[in-house]
Amino acid sequence: MQGELIHESSGQIIGTRVLPSEGGEVRIEVTAQGQGTLCGKSVTTTGTYWQTVRPDGGYYGEGEVVFITDDGEVATWRGFGVGRPTGAPPAASFATVGAGRSGSPSLSRVNSVATVGEYDVEASGRWTWKLHAAVPAGALAGTR
Numbered sequence: 001m002q003g004e005l006i007h008e009s010s011g012q013i014i015g016t017r018v019l020p021s022e023g024g025e026v027r028i029e030v031t032a033q034g035q036g037t038l039c040g041k042s043v044t045t046t047g048t049y050w051q052t053v054r055p056d057g058g059y060y061g062e063g064e065v066v067f068i069t070d071d072g073e074v075a076t077w078r079g080f081g082v083g084r085p086t087g088a089p090p091a092a093s094f095a096t097v098g099a100g101r102s103g104s105p106s107l108s109r110v111n112s113v114a115t116v117g118e119y120d121v122e123a124s125g126r127w128t129w130k131l132h133a134a135v136p137a138g139a140l141a142g143t144r
Helices: 105-111
Strands: 002-022 025-038 041-053 059-069 074-085 092-102 114-121 126-134
Touching: 002 041, 002 114, 025 126, 041 074, 059 092, 059 105, 074 105, 074 114, 092 105, 092 126
Parallel strands: none
Antiparallel strands: 002 025, 002 126, 025 041, 041 059, 059 074, 074 092, 092 114, 114 126
């Protein structure tokens, strides 16, 4: 279940490269940059992830992101996702899961929650990303 919005951003893919095959699967590395908010603060987002195409045509990937506020505070995020193509490459939609880390008091919320997210990429390389706190089903009012 999704809880509070932790992060929201949009930006552009700025680079791709083909990585050496691993176990017969081709891996593609993607680097993206953008702007958004993290814990209510404006941030620049830079991340790199790799993805493979699964036998059923779906995607699996793992990545890392660094968030830097306008006043130099830093947080990182590491996670993985599964997705599917939505049009001409690189168009895709991913569900992401991960966790963040920060020594900054104003970004410390990322230290105490797992995140679930939606990452969507257009054929032009433009992307949007939202991360929500993951809420255990038992923590929701009125559910057991």
